[in-house]
Amino acid sequence: MITIALTKGRILAETLPLLDAAGIHPNEDINSSRKLVFETNEESVRLLVLRGADVTTYVRHGIADLGVAGKDMLMEYGLTDIYELLDLNIARCRLMTAAPVGQRRIDGKRQRISVASKFTNIARQFYEEKGVNVELIKLYGALELAPIVGLADEIVDVVDTGNTLTANGLEPRELIAHVSSRLIANKAALKVKYELVRHWSDKIGDAVRAQQPAAAGTDRGR
Numbered sequence: 476m477i478t479i480a481l482t483k484g485r486i487l488a489e490t491l492p493l494l495d496a497a498g499i500h501p502n503e504d505i506n507s508s509r510k511l512v513f514e515t516n517e518e519s520v521r522l523l524v525l526r527g528a529d530v531t532t533y534v535r536h537g538i539a540d541l542g543v544a545g546k547d548m549l550m551e552y553g554l555t556d557i558y559e560l561l562d563l564n565i566a567r568c569r570l571m572t573a574a575p576v577g578q579r580r581i582d583g584k585r586q587r588i589s590v591a592s593k594f595t596n597i598a599r600q601f602y603e604e605k606g607v608n609v610e611l612i613k614l615y616g617a618l619e620l621a622p623i624v625g626l627a628d629e630i631v632d633v634v635d636t637g638n639t640l641t642a643n644g645l646e647p648r649e650l651i652a653h654v655s656s657r658l659i660a661n662k663a664a665l666k667v668k669y670e671l672v673r674h675w676s677d678k679i680g681d682a683v684r685a686q687q688p689a690a691a692g693t694d695r696g697r
């Protein structure tokens with residue numbers, strides 16, 4: 476038996492067609508079900524549907540052998556006991572800093588900057604490497620509100636079209652990393668269940684290449 480932990484939300488919407496092309500079909504409609512565990516047409520494959528941060532935890536602890544999670548989650552929560560097997564080329568976006576449009580850039584080497592984010596580990600490392608002095612404020616959503624109401628000078632968040640920033644009077648500042656979703660594996664499972672893990676990661680890899688022939692393996696300039 477192999478268990479695959481999926482990230483719900485926008486990643487799930489883009490993962491299901493890949494699983495379908497790989498020959499994994501859930502026994503019921505994941506989108507309309509409240510269930511968290513799904514059997515599939517393959518007796519040996521079971522799916523879990525979780526929040527992104529929790530996918531890394533389930534894979535790290537070996538409850539799930541494979542997982543699908545955003546690179547942002549892997550950067551934030553680390554790769555202890557986890558292998559990154561494949562770039563799935565879905566849910567592409569960028570991790571960026573952002574601030575109110577036109578706001579004077581604070582010299583963080585002389586003055587402390589307050590930064591709100593749900594990615595506090597990523598933010599800490601990014602500003603530390605630049606030698607900038609930050610106070611980090613952990614938020615769990617609607618990060619764009621923080622600079623508008625004066626909770627923070629800047630935010631660190633994922634940006635795709637930039638529409639959410641614009642709608643809230645913010646502008647992107649510095650690029651931290653390009654993000655897409657990755658297929659990950661528990662390190663022990665990769666040894667103990669080598670054949671099954673390899674089989675399904677190869678199938679999913681084939682599906683990625685088949686669905687995005689032009690984009691697979693490239694950065695599409697983002």
Ligand code: ATP
Nearest residue numbers: 484485486526527545546547548566567568633635
């Ligand atoms: P949670 O519900 O766990 O708090 P969330 O609301 O951020 O997470 P989503 O917005 O579905 O959940 O984001 C899940 C993942 O999708 C992120 O980890 C990131 O990798 C990717 N992602 C987030 N926003 C975008 C976006 N605007 N465009 C493309 N990919 C995105």
Ligand code: PRP
Nearest residue numbers: 616617632633634635636637638639640
């Ligand atoms: C994500 C992210 C940004 C937005 C960026 O939010 O947190 O707010 O996408 O995308 P854009 O640059 O195309 O506007 P999401 O839509 O997932 O809502 P959330 O607040 O539930 O995370």
